[in-house]
Amino acid sequence: MNMTLTTSEARMPYQKMLPLVFATSFFVFVEPAPFDLLACLLMVFAFFPYLKSSNIPLKSFTVWSVIFTLLQILTLPPSIDVGQGIKYLAITVYLNVFGLLLAAYIGRFGTKVIDCIMWGMYAGAAITAVVLLTTKVGVTGGLADIVLANDYTRMRGFFKDPNVFGPALIPVFIYGWMSFQQKSSYRMIHMTMALVAAILIILTLSRGAWVTFLGAAVLYYGLTLWSSNIRKFFSSMIMVTIGTVLMIPLMWAALDAADVKEIFEDRLTLQSYDEERFYIHHMLAEASLDNAYGHGPGQSNVHIRTYYTNVKEADAAHNTYLRVAFEQGWLGILAYMIFVIATAWVGLKACLNKNAVTPYAIMSLSIFAASVVSGLTVDTLHWRHFWIEVAFIWGIYALSFRQKSE
Template identity: 25%
Template structure:
């Protein structure tokens, strides 16, 4: 809710400011709720559906900078709707597509409100950190059975926090971890102890999820963050600070890992999960065999096969977002997904090192989304709420960059 988006005149500016503050706080509540998805529909869906609807009535502005995101996501979901036409029994197909469409609109919503007011980025990430810390603590306490009923926050002896699946729980913690690390590396030393504690809590949550995808994502994103910050900061003193703090953080994490591995339960599961290829990956109709057969089958099905049909034909779901795009959203959905990810990452990469107020948020979101696009080879991400939040934040930052460049060009032309 920005002043530019609402048709009020100057006498009502105090009311507009108050409305904007209330709107921003509601957004923070919505982001916070994204960390608690034990059942569906989750509180996040119900709250965000109401918030998006209310904002649309009051004045949600979709600019030219955000419009391509809307078009690509709508076409992606049109592909999902078309796939329903080839299903023999619809079952839960329509609901699946409805959730996909809602999540797509949530990405557009986040992009629009970030463009309207860049200060919301800080609020979004702080709410994300708060949510991640709580759900991570729930997963950790649940793993060690710290209180009666704590097993509700685990699955197959793996921490899942307030999520349904450890494989979603782990990746959810990555962007908040990067936000805390960025603050640790670039902020004041006095605030470092609290950030270190936060980083360790989230790192332990990722570790106890025993998700190989989350482990790989965490390692990639942390290394990428440090590398990009070293590229961006030109002073030797600052680079030395980053190097020292990074090595110290790595040392603390290794120490924490050593302590965790002293528990037999942790050590046994860690030994099992660190095998690069599991039996269910390489066996007959295992993950990789299903990928091969699925891609061959998708080449003959332009409209796809419909939501959740793949798991009725094979032992499990696709576990590959690119194959999922083909089977559930058809050729149209697959093409839109590839264009969306390619466009988002390439545009964000070009703006990655520019000195802007929103640069840290763009950098963190870019790194995390890039990592998600890689782990998408072995996991489905099309219904991950935080994935669409990342998309929205990135497109909001790109829209801010576009507006900033237009202003510079206009100033240059002015006499």
């Protein structure tokens, strides 16, 4: 079945560049990452021309982007560290604009854009998996300081933090699962990548990634069950289950078997830094209530380092919503929550439209909703894959809106 719904038969420009660019999204241990430089080129030459012909949904996205940016600019003057504020503002604007322009591109050329992106992410995830495996067995031991966390038990790939690497793999898992169910070409590749992603998520030993992964999988399962042929769905689930069981030995071998139980038991208990994180959450919430106008973009980390000197391990907000409330004030958190709710709403509306793009809408909403929940324990505003998920939802909705109006 052809799963791609496009608005015209026009050739998609820069199609071959998309997989390459998004493969680099798994190599972000330096800033700016190669992905950021390539993404800027895509925005200028490939994505931007299609924003001019965007429809009502993307115009709404544009208006929100302008408002949120203005709110950040207005909070710059009281910043403790203006340089940090400008840097943080620039990154937020870049990711926001990237999400908007990618959504416009998807709205114009359909889900084949998502397919190209996900095949690129497949490549990035596969390369990372090979490097992690060879590092664990000692072949590429020189990369251990890069791809393994400080204790050498948690995998972070070419990310700075296992708590970011894990959630970045969730789109790979859900897309692989979706494509396998749809009996598309290369079914075994899709199933293999889904299983590889699942194993790597587990091996990050990130509790946040585990919860996000479970939430995305359950939501995807429920939405798909609701919208699909039940017999076909359960037959594919049986195949995925069998494949998972067969892949367990590989996951087991990736860790020292003697330490597996101890490692997982340790990760499932409260860590020394958890109490500090709860303390920071409490203090940022109080500070947000005391200052309705905000302390400035990027200032939460500065505030923590300056005033909470008793904190030793937790040096960031680790909560997207408290961070936005603290930095952009009451209007900022209101604007952000409106955007999150609106994104979830348009994603749900796209899921309700029973057509060829419904599986893509379900996939996008599932991973986005999981990231929204993940925002309670980690800062997601500067996650590249978070804005990719946002772009998927708004792009699919814009595509559906365009189809209805034509």
